[in-house]
Amino acid sequence: MRDAAIVAHFDGRPTAELVFTGWGSAQVDYAIWIGAEFGYKFSSSEPYGRGQYRLILTRDDSPAARLRAAATLARMQSTGSWKPMAQPGSSAPHDPSAIHPERAAQARRNIVTYERWHPAQLVIPCCVVSAGLFSLAWAARGSAIAAVAAGLGGILCMTAAIMGPRYTRKWHQRNLELLERFRRQQAARFPVSPPTPPPAWPHRDQMGH
Incomplete structure (x- = not known):
């Protein structure tokens, strides 16, 4: 498009x-x-x-x-372009610490996805698959290769059930931090003036009291 x-x-x-x-x-x-x-x-x-x-x-x-x-x-x-960033060939300096807007967009999508996701969606399937693989390992105990392969698969799935939610929380936190840095970056481009203070009420002495 x-x-x-x-x-x-x-x-x-x-x-x-x-x-x-x-x-x-x-x-x-x-x-x-x-x-x-x-x-x-x-x-x-x-x-x-x-x-x-x-x-x-x-x-x-x-x-x-x-x-x-x-x-x-x-x-x-004025220019026919919506892009705020310097075009190729421009002499404008590039800030290596600046967050690209597409990276911020990806982080925003990740945050929304995480907020609509529940750890049980990962834990329950991993536990079910792990239990199935351990059962298969027991049933195939006569074949060392098959039993070991199924057992290792069960261990991997159980590890994912235990470590997965912790990893996704850290991933979510990194996305939040990146988006906050981008928000400050954008705020520097378009600073918003503070609200005008409300008018001061006349002092009691000025009202003749």
Whole structure:
């Protein structure tokens, strides 16, 4: 899907839905990046139909997102490009610590996936498969090779049941930390002014009391 076709979905509507076909699903994080520049945030993604992948983004009405969207529209009107990053051949310095927007998009998808996932979805299948393999190892105890192979498979599945939830928690935490660094990176691009303080009430002495 070309950039222009993706951009056309981010015209201010509350929800933008994109459907990718075949290898086009590799553009999901790229489309999330484009959507973010136009003030949209990732909502969900899922297989859709046969060989298709659906991506849903919702309009982000936060002040920072609205500033970013306004800047993107102004940039498109002046340069014809939505991209905020320096183009190839530009003399602008590159910050090696900067997080690429597509990497941040992937982290955002990972976070949503984790929040909709329960450890039991990993633990229960691993325990069931492990029990089956241990049973197979006992039944095949007459054959050393088969018994050892089944026993090792059972141990691996049991290890996955024990260590899997711990690993996924750490993976989730790394994604959260990366997204927070990216949020600060974006905030430096479009600083939002603090809210105007409320007007001060007249002092009691000024009111004649």
